[in-house]
Amino acid sequence: MKKYLKSFYLYTVGALSGAANGLFGSGGGIITVPMLEHDGMKTKKAHATSIAITLPLSVISGIIYFSKGSIDLAQAWKFIPCGLIGVLVGSKLLVKLSGTTLKRIFGAVMIIFGIRLMRG
Amino acid sequence: MNWITIALVSFATGVFASLGLGGGMILIIYLTLFAGVPQLQAQGINLVFFLPIAAVSLYFHTKNKLVEWKKIVPVIISGTIFVTIFSLLANSMDNTLLKRIFGAFVILAGIKELLYKKTEAGSQSSDCDSSVQTTK
Numbered sequence: 001m002k003k004y005l006k007s008f009y010l011y012t013v014g015a016l017s018g019a020a021n022g023l024f025g026s027g028g029g030i031i032t033v034p035m036l037e038h039d040g041m042k043t044k045k046a047h048a049t050s051i052a053i054t055l056p057l058s059v060i061s062g063i064i065y066f067s068k069g070s071i072d073l074a075q076a077w078k079f080i081p082c083g084l085i086g087v088l089v090g091s092k093l094l095v096k097l098s099g100t101t102l103k104r105i106f107g108a109v110m111i112i113f114g115i116r117l118m119r120g
Numbered sequence: 121m122n123w124i125t126i127a128l129v130s131f132a133t134g135v136f137a138s139l140g141l142g143g144g145m146i147l148i149i150y151l152t153l154f155a156g157v158p159q160l161q162a163q164g165i166n167l168v169f170f171l172p173i174a175a176v177s178l179y180f181h182t183k184n185k186l187v188e189w190k191k192i193v194p195v196i197i198s199g200t201i202f203v204t205i206f207s208l209l210a211n212s213m214d215n216t217l218l219k220r221i222f223g224a225f226v227i228l229a230g231i232k233e234l235l236y237k238k239t240e241a242g243s244q245s246s247d248c249d250s251s252v253q254t255t256k
């Protein structure tokens with residue numbers, strides 16, 4: 001019984017992160033990271049595992065967005081080179097920075113911009 | 121969009137994406153609020169952007185043995201169903217409504233991260249881990 005509850009929890013993680021990924025084209029990690037942590041996973045492992053989940057989900061939503069004509073490849077590629085450099089820096093930081101510091105910085109920035117987005 | 125701005129924004133996005141901290145939100149927020157890209161198109165750009173970024177960071181995280189593959193299968197199964205439904209929904213939704221819903225989601229995500237308590241089991245053990253890793 002406990003085993004079934006555990007897998008039900010993981011199915012719920014997938015449902016919520018899939019919904020966010022499809023609806024917003026992002027944000028799956030915001031859901032999977034804390035939910036995996038709640039399941040007993042350490043913060044750093046939860047961050048890494050979250051990417052292993054959001055990558056295949058993004059492939060699916062990417063295909064659907066593209067088939068609906070919502071993807072402009074000419075604009076999108078420009079962001080990739082420096083993004084990759086950011087990833088290299090981020091991967092080093094993940095080992096050094098504490099999870100709490102990251103969350104605080106991220107949270108404060110998000111609230112400010114969220115309010116601006118809500119204004120439409 | 122000039123190239124310096126693109127470089128800075130994509131760098132920041134890359135850092136946060138590799139940390140699993142919603143780097144995509146930063147890119148979408150920049151595109152919609154500062155570059156005037158419609159919400160759905162901004163989300164589309166982010167999806168394309170995210171694929172190589174995620175692949176590279178996944179490679180590093182796998183190398184550092186940080187990915188728990190056993191937990192992933194049920195998550196992907198239900199995730200596939202829901203991501204399909206909600207991608208189709210986003211593509212048939214009013215753009216301003218989508219932007220407002222996204223804004224609410226961003227605020228909730230921000231509040232959650234800001235109110236995060238260090239006493240949670242997950243983070244405590246990881247903080248111990250980081251001190252172990254730095255002393256190695």
